[in-house]
Each structure stands twice: as C-alpha cells, then as structure tokens.
Amino acid sequence: xxxxxxxxxxxxxxxxxxxxxxxxxxxxxxxxxxxxxxxxxxxxxxxxxxxxxxxxxxxxxxxxxxxxxxxxxxxxxxxxxxxxxxxxxxxxxxxxxxxxxxxxxxxxxxxxxxxxxxxxxxxxxxxxxxxxxxxxxxxxxxxxxxxxxxxxxxxxxxxxxxxxxxxxxxxxxxxxxxxxxxxxxxxxxxxxxxxxxxxxxxxxxxxxxxxxxxxxxxxxxxxxxxxxxxxxxxxxxxxxxxxxxxxxxxxxxxxxxxxxxxxxxxxxxxxxxxxxxxxxxxxxxxxxxxxxxxxxxxxxxxx
Amino acid sequence: xxxxxxxxxxxxxxxxxxxxxxxxxxxxxxxxxxxxxxxxxxxxxxxxxxxxxxxxxxxxxxxxxxxxxxxxxxxxxxxxxxxxxxxxxxxxxxxxxxxxxxxxxxxxxxxxxxxxxxxxxxxxxxxxxxxxxxxxxxxxxxxxxxxxxxxxxxxxxxxxxxxxxxxxxxxxxxxxxxxxxxxxxxxxxxxxxxxxxxxxxx
Numbered sequence: 459x460x461x462x463x464x465x466x467x468x469x470x471x472x473x474x475x476x477x478x479x480x481x482x483x484x485x486x487x488x489x490x491x492x493x494x495x496x497x498x499x500x501x502x503x504x505x506x507x508x509x510x511x512x513x514x515x516x517x518x519x520x521x522x523x524x525x526x527x528x529x530x531x532x533x534x535x536x537x538x539x540x541x542x543x544x545x546x547x548x549x550x551x552x553x554x555x556x557x558x559x560x561x562x563x564x565x566x567x568x569x570x571x572x573x574x575x576x577x578x579x580x581x582x583x584x585x586x587x588x589x590x591x592x593x594x595x596x597x598x599x600x601x602x603x604x605x606x607x608x609x610x611x612x613x614x615x616x617x618x619x620x621x622x623x624x625x626x627x628x629x630x631x632x633x634x635x636x637x638x639x640x641x642x643x644x645x646x647x648x649x650x651x652x653x654x655x656x657x658x659x660x661x662x663x664x665x666x667x668x669x670x671x672x673x674x675x676x677x678x679x680x681x682x683x684x685x686x687x688x689x690x691x692x693x694x695x696x697x698x699x700x701x702x703x704x705x706x707x708x709x710x711x712x713x714x715x716x717x718x719x720x721x722x723x724x725x726x727x728x729x730x731x732x733x734x735x736x737x738x739x740x741x742x743x744x745x746x747x748x749x750x751x752x753x754x755x756x757x758x759x760x761x
Numbered sequence: 762x763x764x765x766x767x768x769x770x771x772x773x774x775x776x777x778x779x780x781x782x783x784x785x786x787x788x789x790x791x792x793x794x795x796x797x798x799x800x801x802x803x804x805x806x807x808x809x810x811x812x813x814x815x816x817x818x819x820x821x822x823x824x825x826x827x828x829x830x831x832x833x834x835x836x837x838x839x840x841x842x843x844x845x846x847x848x849x850x851x852x853x854x855x856x857x858x859x860x861x862x863x864x865x866x867x868x869x870x871x872x873x874x875x876x877x878x879x880x881x882x883x884x885x886x887x888x889x890x891x892x893x894x895x896x897x898x899x900x901x902x903x904x905x906x907x908x909x910x911x912x913x914x915x916x917x918x919x920x921x922x923x924x925x926x927x928x929x930x931x932x933x934x935x936x937x938x939x940x941x942x943x944x945x946x947x948x949x950x951x952x953x954x955x956x957x958x959x960x961x962x963x
Contacts, residue, residue: 525888544882545943600932601941606885639944731837739838 492688493760496659497564502534506567517577520597521609529610530570534563540611541736543602546638548615549734550645553691553715554653555614556733557758561658570610573617584621584656591633592616599638604736615643624649647693647754650715654691659761666693666754669711677749678728681721684757690718692732693754712753790950792900792913799874804894804917806867807879811894814859817880818867825872832857845872875899877912882942886933893918895942897959912959916942921952930955 512523533540537559542552558566565581572579578587588596596613600606619642620633626649630642637643645653651664663684666672674680684690696714719738720731728748730741743751793800810816815833821842830853832839839857843850845868854861871879878897883890894917923931925939930947932940939946947955 600938601884603883604885607888636944737838738836739840741840742842 491560493561493660495560496562499534499537499563502563502567505564506531506534509571512574515574515577517593518574518596518609518613519594521574521613522597525607526574526597526609526613529608530567533559533610534567537563538733538738539736541604541608542611542615543599543605543638546599546602546605546615547640547643547645548605548619548638550650550653550715551615551618551643553717553734554618554650554657555611556717557654557658557689557691561660570614573613574610581657586617586621588617588620589633592620595633595635595638602638618653619643622649622653624652645715647712650691650693650754651756654756654758658758660688660758661761663687663757663759664754666752666756668753671749671753672755674755677752677755678721678723678745681718681748681752681755682723684755685718685721688757688759691754691756691758692716692718692752693756694751695753790948790956792898793915793950793954793956796874799870800896800915803867803870803874803876803879803896806863806870807881807894808917810860810863810867811881814857815881816857816859817878818864818871819878820871820876825875828868830854832859882916884940884942891919912961914945914947914957914959915950916947916955918953918955922949922955924949 506527509527512527514523515521518526533555537556540552540556540559542548555566569579569581569586573586573588577593578585580586596616597609599612605611616633616638619627619638622645623631624644624646626641626644626646630637630640633642646668647664647666648668651662654660654662665674665680672680681690681692692715693712694714694716695710695712714734716732716734718730718732720729722729723745726745727742728745730739730743730748732739732741807818817831817833819829819831821827821829826845827842828845828850829840829842830850832841832853834857841849841853843853851861851865853859854864867879870876875898876896877899878895880895882893882895884893885891896915896917898913898915899911900913923933925931925937928949930940930949932938941947942957943959943961945957945959947957950956
C-alpha cells in the first residue's frame with residue numbers, strides 16, 4: 459500500500475512539471491487514499507445500495523427521505539462531490555467529511571442513517587445528540603448552491619457544528635436560522651484538528667495557528683515533506699487565495715480549509731492541486747505568496 | 762480669531778465627512794438603467810461563452826489590468842492570473858476551447874464599467890436546478906471612504922422571478938420567503954434582473 463502511495467505521489471509530483479514544460483494541461487490524477495482505510499468504498503456501496511426506501515423521520519421534519527437516501531448514496535459513490543455550501547462556514551466540516559469518506563465510508567453511511575432514524579448516533583467515543591433547533595433546520599437551508607438539495611450533508615454539517623465547539627463559537631452556542639453563515643458554525647484551527655483526531659483514525663501533526671503563520675522555514679519545502687508522510691490539510695486565507703487587490707483593508711486571517719493533493723514548484727511558481735467545495739482545483743501562485751496565505755499545515759498519518 | 766475660524770471650518774468639514782460616511786449609499790436601480798447597454802452586453806457575452814466552456818472571470822487589481830480566469834472542466838478547475846494584454850491569456854483560452862475573441866470582448870465590456878466579477882451560480886427551486894448570472898461592479902463614484910458595503914451586485918435570471926410588495930426577491934411565489942444570495946437580500950429592477958449592495962464582490 460505504501461509503495462502504491464509513493465508511486466502515485468511521484469506521478470503527481472512529476473507530471474505537472476512535464477506538463478507545464480510542454481505547455482499542455484495537467485490531467486487530473488485520481489487521488490488514492492495513502493493508508494489502509496478503516497472500511498472500503500465497496501463495503502459502503504454494498505450497504506447503502508441495500509437500502510431502497512426510507513420512511514419520513516419524525517426527528518428531521520425538513521428532510522425528504524428519498525432525497526436523503528439519494529444524497530448519502532451519491533456521497534459514498536462520489537466523495538469528491540461533498541459541497542459545504544455557498545456562503546456558509548461549513549468548509550472545515552466539508553474537508554473533514556471528505557477525509558472521513560476516504561477513511562471510513564461505511565462508518566459514515568451507518569452514522570448518517572442512525573442519526574436519521576434515531577435522532578442521535580454514536581461514532582467511536584463520540585455521541586451526537588443534535589439540538590431541536592438543528593433538527594428543525596436540517597433540510598431547509600436554501601440558496602447555498604447544490605447543498606440546497608443535499609439534506610444529508612445539511613444534517614451532518616449542522617450536527618458537527620452543534621457538537622464541536624471552539625472559542626469562535628463561544629458567544630453563539632445555540633443555532634438560530636441563518637447561523638450556518640455565522641460564528642456559530644466557524645471552525646478555528648485547534649477545533650478542526652481536534653475533530654479530525656476524534657472522527658478519523660489518524661494522528662495529526664499540526665503546525666500553525668489562527669492568527670500567526672507557522673514557523674516552518676521554507677513553507678513549500680515543509681509542505682512537500684509532509685505530503686510524503688501523509689494527507690496534508692492547509693488552513694489558508696481564502697480571500698488572498700482568490701486574489702483581490704481591490705480591497706482597502708485585507709484581513710490577514712485564515713478562513714478556509716483545503717485538502718492538498720499535489721504541490722510542485724518550477725522556479726518561483728508553485729502549482730497546487732487541492733480539494734475544496736465539491737471538486738479539485740489547480741492554482742498557480744508564487745512561493746512568497748504561498749507563505750503569505752498558509753496559516754496552518756496539518757499532516758494526518760494513520761494510527 | 763483666524764485660528765478660531767480655521768478650527769470651525771475644519772470642524773464643519775469633519776462633521777460633513779462623518780455624516781456622509783454614516784448616511785449609507787443611496788443607490789437604486791438607476792445605476793442599471795444608466796449602464797444598461799453595457800451590463801446587458803456583459804451578461805449576454807458571458808452567457809454565450811459559458812455555454813461553450815464553463816468559466817468565471819474576475820479583475821483583481823484597482824487598475825483593472827489583471828484578470829483571474831477560472832476554467833471549469835469535468836476533472837479540475839484551473840485558476841490562472843493574467844495581465845489583460847498578455848499573449849498567454851489568449852493561448853490559455855484557446856487551449857481550453859474558450860473563444861478568445863469573445864473573451865477579449867467581455868474583458869473590454871467589464872473594464873469599461875469597472876465590473877469586478879462575472880460568474881454563473883446554480884440555485885434550486887422545488888429541487889429543480891436553475892442558474893443565474895452574477896455580476897459585481899465596483900463603482901468609483903458612489904462610495905464613501907468609511908462605508909462598508911461597496912460592490913453593486915446584479916443577478917440575471919433566465920425566468921421571471923417573484924417579488925414581495927417591497928420589491929424584494931422571493932424564493933417561491935407561495936412561500937413568501939426571501940431568497941438571499943451570499944446572505945444579501947436582492948431587489949427588483951425588472952422581472953429577470955435584481956440588484957443589491959454588498960461588502961463582498963464574490
């Protein structure tokens with residue numbers, strides 16, 4: 459398994475260099491989960507495909523059963539499509555779910571069905587018992603892009619935000635309509651790492667903070683080194699990642715989590731391929747700019 | 762005496778600036794009608810190009826010389842920054858089968874009205890997918906130094922929309938629920954075009 463991971467990593471690293479040199483588009487290479495997963499995608503598919511119908515749940519009045527079932531099946535079949543919603547603060551939960559679907563898709567599917575059917579569920583040592591406000595809101599979020607028709611994702615993200623609390627959530631402990639866009643759902647860096655440690659079967663080596671960049675020497679070299687060890691999640695300032703010099707005041711704070719899939723450098727140009735918002739993106743930036751946007755580097759390795 | 766008068770004038774100017782900055786910006790659909798022709802050209806050019814190849818285009822600098830081109834393919838979204846006069850822009854457009862003549866035309870229209878971003882958004886009504894075109898403009902004239910909300914946002918729909926008596930965009934006719942996009946309430950210009958003022962251009 460390790461050999462396969464090394465091979466795919468070498469392909470990921472060298473292919474963009476060759477492509478850039480030849481001036482041809484870089485093809486997307488399927489990203490292989492580098493560790494032995496807790497459960498396989500085939501097991502999860504067999505499980506979800508064995509469920510053909512769901513009855514309405516009294517715990518989740520806003521969720522349409524057929525849509526819920528379709529959503530869980532889609533997520534298990536195509537984990538790339540996990541979408542945290544436009545304008546929400548769910549991106550940390552989205553990144554976590556994307557990793558969870560690679561590590562333990564069967565556990566994810568079972569957990570979601572248990573939550574739907576019983577209104578509460580446990581996963582490892584964690585016991586989810588969502589608040590009545592969250593139960594009422596799931597399935598009713600609108601104007602969030604494709605999240606509008608993904609009630610299972612709405613339920614799951616709301617449950618995560620309701621259960622895990624960090625200092626950013628201190629003043630907003632209870633969900634009110636619209637709080638998916640507010641500090642109620644915000645994920646600070648320590649909270650993100652804590653969620654990953656608790657929900658995934660991995661160790662997390664984290665460098666960085668909410669307000670200060672990590673002192674890791676050369677940021678590119680450090681990230682490239684960590685990519686060889688495990689899965690790397692970057693905590694970045696998205697307002698800079700999507701460059702915008704139109705603003706008078708640009709806040710130097712991180713706001714977004716991305717799962718890094720490849721990083722290469724040619725001269726001063728760094729090419730990143732990362733997962734966020736339901737798909738993979740290729741972005742070319744300068745080395746100094748990479749240092750500027752990265753506030754957290756989390757490396758996940760199998761326990 | 763002279764010092765007193767100077768201090769008085771400085772005080773009056775300060776108060777005026779503060780009052781202006783706190784008053785908010787009164788922009789109505791007037792902006793749309795003043796620039797209707799170019800705005801509609803941005804929308805129609807983008808819509809045509811988008812049908813050939815999904816993409817979004819943003820200006821990222823104050824002088825409107827640098828564009829960020831986001832090209833969406835089945836497997837990857839590519840984001841590149843270019844100077845608008847760079848040859849690489851056309852080469853990249855050609856590589857991804859994006860009509861470069863049309864793209865340059867769109868860039869020209871956008872620059873002429875300080876349009877910062879044009880994108881296609883999906884939205885869902887009764888679980889049915891629809892799309893709208895989202896255009897952000899950074900007006901140079903009507904924003905005060907201390908105002909927060911400063912982008913003029915227009916949304917173009919393919920179908921006529923529903924509005925409440927105050928002209929606010931509704932999610933559906935029966936629900937009477939406002940449809941907010943990026944947390945903002947939108948107001949009617951005509952049946953298919955709405956506007957709002959926002960602090961963020963995307």
